[in-house]
Amino acid sequence: MEIEPKHEPTLTPTSPQPGDDHARKHIISFISMLILTGISFYLVATNLLPPQTVIVVILIxxxxxxxxxxxxxxxxxxxxxxxxxLFLFTGIIVAATVILATTIFMG
Structure with a gap:
């Protein structure tokens, strides 16, 4: 009774490597965040929009x-x-409710 050796599938340089999609997703997200930060700095530095509008855009x-x-x-x-x-979105809802109630009753 002979035991056959196990053969691992070989990956060629052109085949996708495990984790490539994951790393690509991180890089795209990171570059997107840099662009969004750049837009925020540009809006503040150029005084292109009124201050209230800049605040709303930066919050978005x-x-x-x-x-x-x-x-x-x-x-x-x-x-x-x-x-x-669940806990994250519950916290967001509670925080938004407190902020809204505070601005209505105080302002």
């Missing part, structure tokens, strides 16, 4: 960056992250 760009961080670098898009996502 910051929100996009937060989502990129959560789903790219914190891997919240993978299975098994239901409870962290």
């Amino acid at each position: 760009l910051a929100g996009i960056q937060v989502l990129l961080q959560f789903f790219t670098f914190m891997h919240l898009d993978q299975k098994g992250h239901f409870f962290p996502l």
Whole structure:
């Protein structure tokens, strides 16, 4: 009874390497965040828009960056992250409610 050696599949230089898609996703996300940060700095440095508009645009760009961080670098898009996502979005809803209530009653 002979035991046959196991043959591992060989990867050619042109075949996708394991983890290439993951690294590519991180690089694209990182470059996107750099571009969003550059846009924010440009808007502040050039006084192109009124200050109130710049604040709103920067908050929107910051929100996009937060989502990129959560789903790219914190891997919240993978299975098994239901409870962290639940607690995260519950915290966002509570914080938004407190901020809204504070601005309505104080302002």
